Each structure stands twice: as C-alpha cells, then as structure tokens.
Amino acid sequence: MDKKSPEIVALRNIIEQSVEKVMKTPSDFDFLSGVIWERLHEYISPTTLKRT
DSSP: OOTTSHHHHHHHHHHHHHHTOOOOSHHHHHHHHHHHHHHHSOOOOHHHHHTO
C-alpha cells in the first residue's frame, strides 16, 4: 500500500490526534510504541511503526 494513499494518511492523522503528537522523529515512534503498550498491552516495534 502506498504511504500517500488516502487510507494511510487518514489513519496516521487519527493516530497523531489520539496521542496529541506528530510522528516525525525516531523518538516520536518510540513514544508511540510506548503508548500502544500502555493502552493495548501489545508491543509494536518503533521500527515497524516508522515503516508506514
């Protein structure tokens, strides 16, 4: 799936609004990984999150 597809852009916007942070730097993705762990008790690597 293309990173610029409307579905991916919409999902990214929803996630950024939910955590009140724009995902730009590697530390932002570390933060997002931690938020996912806290909320869902599921681990997703920051590297995996950076891919989309």
